[in-house]
Each structure stands twice: as C-alpha cells, then as structure tokens.
Amino acid sequence: MSRFWSDRVHDLVPYVPGEQPHRPGLVKLNTNECPYGPSPQALDAIRAATGDTLRLYPDPASLSLRDALARHHRIDRAQVFVGNGSDEVLAHAFGGLLRHDAPLLFPDVTYSFYPVYCGLYDVSYETVPLDDGLAIRVEDYRRPCGAIIVANPNAPTGIALPLSGIETLLADHPDQPVLVDEAYVDFGASSAVRLIDRYPNLLVVHTLSKSRALAGLRVGAAFGHPSLIEALLRVKDSFNSYPIDRLAEAGAVAAIADQAWFETTRARIVRSRGHLVAGLERLGFSVLPSAANFVFARHARHGGAALQAALREAGVLVRHFNKPRIADYLRITVGTDAECAVLLDALSTVLADHAALPS
Numbered sequence: 001m002s003r004f005w006s007d008r009v010h011d012l013v014p015y016v017p018g019e020q021p022h023r024p025g026l027v028k029l030n031t032n033e034c035p036y037g038p039s040p041q042a043l044d045a046i047r048a049a050t051g052d053t054l055r056l057y058p059d060p061a062s063l064s065l066r067d068a069l070a071r072h073h074r075i076d077r078a079q080v081f082v083g084n085g086s087d088e089v090l091a092h093a094f095g096g097l098l099r100h101d102a103p104l105l106f107p108d109v110t111y112s113f114y115p116v117y118c119g120l121y122d123v124s125y126e127t128v129p130l131d132d133g134l135a136i137r138v139e140d141y142r143r144p145c146g147a148i149i150v151a152n153p154n155a156p157t158g159i160a161l162p163l164s165g166i167e168t169l170l171a172d173h174p175d176q177p178v179l180v181d182e183a184y185v186d187f188g189a190s191s192a193v194r195l196i197d198r199y200p201n202l203l204v205v206h207t208l209s210k211s212r213a214l215a216g217l218r219v220g221a222a223f224g225h226p227s228l229i230e231a232l233l234r235v236k237d238s239f240n241s242y243p244i245d246r247l248a249e250a251g252a253v254a255a256i257a258d259q260a261w262f263e264t265t266r267a268r269i270v271r272s273r274g275h276l277v278a279g280l281e282r283l284g285f286s287v288l289p290s291a292a293n294f295v296f297a298r299h300a301r302h303g304g305a306a307l308q309a310a311l312r313e314a315g316v317l318v319r320h321f322n323k324p325r326i327a328d329y330l331r332i333t334v335g336t337d338a339e340c341a342v343l344l345d346a347l348s349t350v351l352a353d354h355a356a357l358p359s
C-alpha cells in the first residue's frame with residue numbers, strides 16, 4: 001500500500017504465474033512449457049539477428065512476422081495481429097473489443113488471467129458454469145452479453161470443444177465479438193482460424209509459447225476480420241509501438257516455417273500424454289480427457305494441495321488452483337517420458353506414504 005498509488009492500482013488483483021524456480025534440478029511440470037527446445041532453425045535465426053542492427057528499432061508493423069503467419073494460415077496480412085505473447089494480445093482485446101455495457105461471458109473455470117484483465121480494463125463480466133464433467137455447454141451462453149471469450153481447449157481442464165460448438169457460439173451471437181483463445185489447439189483440437197472469413201465477430205488468439213516451444217521469446221497472434229485487427233492495432237499503437245523485438249521477429253518467422261520440427265514435437269507430446277494418463281489412472285487418479293499439453297487429474301483419496309506440496313518436496317513442480325470446484329485437481333504438464341516417469345514414481349511413493357499414515 002502506498003499513498004502514491006493511483007486508486008486503480010489499489011484495486012487490482014494481479015495474475016499469479018506458475019513458479020519459475022531458481023533452484024536447478026527440479027522436474028518442471030507446472031507451466032505448460034514444451035519439454036523440448038525450439039526449432040534449431042529458429043535458434044539460428046535469432047543468433048543471426050544479434051548484431052549491430054540491434055541499435056535500430058524493430059519494424060513497428062512486424063510485417064515479416066504477420067506475412068509469415070498469413071501464409072501459414074492462408075489468410076491476409078490484414079487479418080493478422082501480433083503481440084508480446086498472447087497475454088498481451090488478449091490484454092489489447094479485453095481493452096479494445098470485449099468491453100461493453102453488457103457483461104463479457106466466460107466459463108467459471110478457465111484461464112485465470114481473464115478476470116484479471118476485466119479488473120484492469122473495467123470490463124463487467126459473468127461466469128457461466130461448466131457442466132458436471134467440467135466441459136463447456138455452449139447452450140448456456142444463450143443470454144444477453146457484450147462479448148464472449150473461451151479457451152479451446154479450455155485451461156486448466158484440457159477439454160476441447162468441437163468446431164461445431166464454436167460455430168454455435170458465433171451464430172448465436174452475431175452482434176457480439178467471440179474470442180477463442182487457442183493456446184493449446186495444436187495438441188488435439190480443431191482451430192477456428194478457418195472460420196474467420198465467415199464470421200466477422202470471431203477473433204482467434206494463438207501463441208508460440210506452447211507448441212512452438214518459445215515461451216521465452218514472447219510472441220502471440222490474433223486472427224480475425226480486418227476491422228477486429230484494426231481495433232487491436234489502434235490499441236497497440238496507443239500503448240507500445242514495438243511489442244515484437246528484432247530477435248523475436250526473426251525467431252518467430254523461422255519457427256513458423258519449420259513445419260517438420262512442429263509436427264515431430266507435437267506428436268511426441270501427444271504420445272507422452274497417453275502414457276502419462278495411463279500411469280496416473282493406474283495410481284488411482286481420474287483424468288479429464290485432454291486435448292492439450294497438460295492433464296487435469298484428481299485422486300479419489302488425496303486433495304490437490306497436499307499432493308502438490310508432497311511432490312514439491314520430491315522435486316517435482318505441478319500446478320494446483322485453490323479455487324471452487326477444482327481444488328482437488330492437479331494440472332500436470334506433459335513432460336518428456338523420463339520426466340513423466342519421475343512424476344509417476346514420486347506420486348506412487350507419496351501415495352504409499354500417505355496410505356501408511358493412520359487416518
């Protein structure tokens with residue numbers, strides 16, 4: 001608390017990111033990073049961009065990156081926006097597209113940054129409960145609203161909506177913007193990018209942090225009708241003219257071009273996810289059906305907070321949310337098979353120790 005703060009700072013409830021430990025040697029399955037390094041071509045491009053040209057500002061319009069994304073998705077540059085991580089892209093969308101008199105709708109269990117942005121940008125919102133299986137029911141969004149945002153697959157559940165569900169949302173709300181946050185789409189869901197020509201109210205947000213293994217580079221994007229993109233550009237150019245630095249632009253362009261790395265890596269993660277789910281089920285967990293690079297699992301006899309703490313003691317970081325409906329769950333990032341084996345071993349020891357305690 002400081003008397004120098006403006007009122008709105010007093011009222012902010014900031015997002016709490018997953019721990020980035022300084023202690024080496026931990027098995028880090030808590031922030032949905034990729035367990036493999038990024039495309040070697042991306043790293044080469046970043047190295048090649050380090051030099052005297054760093055004295056120059058980057059291209060404020062990020063044309064080479066927007067063109068690379070437009071080519072990749074077979075759309076126009078005017079349908080592409082890029083930002084400093086998809087969190088920044090989302091922030092601009094909350095300020096520029098999702099704030100209306102009627103409330104923004106999003107699920108009661110979803111990415112916990114959404115209510116934070118509502119607080120920062122004064123967006124009124126209502127949450128819509130997931131069903132008993134923690135899935136989105138699109139019919140429940142048939143109510144007056146100013147806009148809708150859903151993550152697909154949803155986080156932290158990992159459950160994907162089929163594209164038909166997204167189309168229902170779009171068709172039910174032709175006069176409201178509908179934002180689909182596809183941070184995890186490459187691990188098992190269908191992308192709505194192909195729908196942007198048909199639905200001028202659709203904005204799809206992507207990130208290079210997960211399926212391109214570039215969380216450290218901070219690059220995200222949005223795809224939609226040129227008028228939605230123009231709104232984001234207006235906000236961006238009123239905030240920071242240079243969100244994509246020279247290294248980020250070079251690395252991102254090369255990463256998008258390396259389709260072979262992308263396909264191999266996501267296939268490995270999807271395969272490891274299958275092994276991880278089977279291992280967790282053998283230990284007595286129930287695991288929600290995941291289309292993401294993480295799983296959301298709970299144990300019949302042990303709470304999420306206790307398990308997370310015990311795993312930390314054993315050197316394995318996972319994420320736990322102390323929130324209604326999901327406090328019993330752990331969100332576990334799919335690591336390498338070796339990392340998943342360490343996690344399963346640690347869990348089996350923890351569960352055996354706890355079973356031995358008198359209850």
Ligand SMILES: *Cc1c(COP(=O)(O)O)cnc(C)c1O
Nearest residue numbers: 085086087111155183207209220
């Ligand atoms: C990780 C994540 C993001 C943010 O990714 P950036 O690293 O900021 O690009 C956005 N939405 C969801 C649902 C995420 O899980």
